[in-house]
Amino acid sequence: MNPILSDSRYTSVLGIAVTLALAACQPGTDADSAGEAMAPESDEAMSAAAPEPAETAAASEMSPAMPPDTIPVFSTEHLARKSSYYVGGDYVGDPPVMGGQMYVDVWEPAEITQPWPVVFFHGNGQTGVDWQQTPDGRPGWAYYMLEQGYVLYMVDYPARGRSAYLPRGEHGDLGIRTAAQLQTIWTNVDEMGDFPLDQNHTQWPGEGKPGDPIFDNFIKTQVQFAGQSTTLARYAAIELLEQIGPVVLLTHSQGGGVGFGVTDAVPHLVEALITVEPGGPQIGRVNNAEVAYTGAPANSWGPVNYPLTYDPPVSDPSELVTYLEEEGDQPGEVPCYLQEEPARQLVNMADVPVLSISADGTYHRVFDACIPKWLNQAGVRTDFVRLEDVGISGNGHMMMLELNSDDIIAYIHEWIQDNVE
Numbered sequence: 001m002n003p004i005l006s007d008s009r010y011t012s013v014l015g016i017a018v019t020l021a022l023a024a025c026q027p028g029t030d031a032d033s034a035g036e037a038m039a040p041e042s043d044e045a046m047s048a049a050a051p052e053p054a055e056t057a058a059a060s061e062m063s064p065a066m067p068p069d070t071i072p073v074f075s076t077e078h079l080a081r082k083s084s085y086y087v088g089g090d091y092v093g094d095p096p097v098m099g100g101q102m103y104v105d106v107w108e109p110a111e112i113t114q115p116w117p118v119v120f121f122h123g124n125g126q127t128g129v130d131w132q133q134t135p136d137g138r139p140g141w142a143y144y145m146l147e148q149g150y151v152l153y154m155v156d157y158p159a160r161g162r163s164a165y166l167p168r169g170e171h172g173d174l175g176i177r178t179a180a181q182l183q184t185i186w187t188n189v190d191e192m193g194d195f196p197l198d199q200n201h202t203q204w205p206g207e208g209k210p211g212d213p214i215f216d217n218f219i220k221t222q223v224q225f226a227g228q229s230t231t232l233a234r235y236a237a238i239e240l241l242e243q244i245g246p247v248v249l250l251t252h253s254q255g256g257g258v259g260f261g262v263t264d265a266v267p268h269l270v271e272a273l274i275t276v277e278p279g280g281p282q283i284g285r286v287n288n289a290e291v292a293y294t295g296a297p298a299n300s301w302g303p304v305n306y307p308l309t310y311d312p313p314v315s316d317p318s319e320l321v322t323y324l325e326e327e328g329d330q331p332g333e334v335p336c337y338l339q340e341e342p343a344r345q346l347v348n349m350a351d352v353p354v355l356s357i358s359a360d361g362t363y364h365r366v367f368d369a370c371i372p373k374w375l376n377q378a379g380v381r382t383d384f385v386r387l388e389d390v391g392i393s394g395n396g397h398m399m400m401l402e403l404n405s406d407d408i409i410a411y412i413h414e415w416i417q418d419n420v421e
Contacts, residue, residue, distance in 0.1 A: 072137025088236025172227025
């Protein structure tokens with residue numbers, strides 16, 4: 001038997017079609033009634049004949065073209081229009097190819113109620129997919145922000161995801177995280193993590209290990225990362241903001257470093273900067289298990305490892321004279337490196353409000369307080385929020401994918417409303 005003909009959804013639709021066809025073929029009683037049948041129906045009659053929305057929805061649900069239950073789908077009622085394009089990029093090499101371009105998803109809500117677009121910068125090994133859908137099939141942060149009336153721009157960094165990687169050394173060596181690494185830092189930390197707050201992590205959906213369908217979906221979203229990706233992303237992002245700004249930047253992890261550089265370069269185009277557990281800490285690297293500095297050099301220019309605009313000017317990071325606090329603010333947190341007073345000021349960022357958030361089940365908590373302290377000392381008004389202090393608990397570093405993700409983006413939206421004119 002033909003498997004399509006045996007499908008109950010198909011036979012139901014076929015039965016409806018046959019019934020309608022037979023009804024249409026019934027003869028009239030006389031010539032007058034035949035003439036009446038040819039005349040246009042009244043509005044009242046047409047309204048009575050029109051299918052009810054529920055009937056239309058039912059017919060749609062019966063269509064054999066519908067995605068199966070194994071493919072999660074959800075409403076896009078708040079999405080009016082969308083597009084994608086590339087920003088940045090140059091011809092490089094001989095023969096020339098295009099490199100350094102950055103993919104951008106553009107979403108426009110049905111009703112634009114917010115004055116500033118939101119630009120999302122993702123973390124390492126990630127793409128713009130992080131903002132759109134969780135691995136257990138729920139709408140991501142992008143849909144929440146769309147519903148609030150923001151125009152959205154979501155990127156894949158150059159040499160990442162849908163933005164071309166150039167081989168033969170142009171974009172640096174490639175890396176990718178293993179299943180074990182993902183479990184240790186993000187998804188299965190209660191069993192495999194080795195940092196002070198690992199037992200607090202309760203919001204990851206599913207078991208967080210290979211064989212669990214949600215983890216398997218998640219690891220399929222993980223992509224390669226190249227050494228030059230974030231440097232190229234800063235240049236492309238500046239060009240993007242010159243096209244669409246001013247904007248609100250919403251960054252995660254590695255994306256925080258991109259956001260700091262872009263804000264320093266074009267502060268007049270940034271209304272606010274949100275950093276969700278930005279890469280850190282400044283000055284030194286940290287062993288999370290031991291809650292101690294390793295002595296290896298890291299973000300030697302403060303929050304990043306490339307020059308920022310200080311006053312008095314800094315031509316070499318050795319000119320930033322620092323000291324280490326005696327102790328961290330809370331158990332499980334390292335003390336922070338700060339500048340000796342008088343502290344040099346990050347003058348370009350002085351008028352941009354910053355929100356930095358940290359979860360209570362993340363390895364990042366070991367050092368997350370340090371970049372906000374550095375920024376505040378350097379004249380950048382920064383709100384550092386431990387999420388448990390605002391009633392949000394159990395999250396890890398990939399909080400935008402976790403069970404209570406809507407609570408977190410709702411808090412971010414509220415902060416924007418309170419802090420951005």
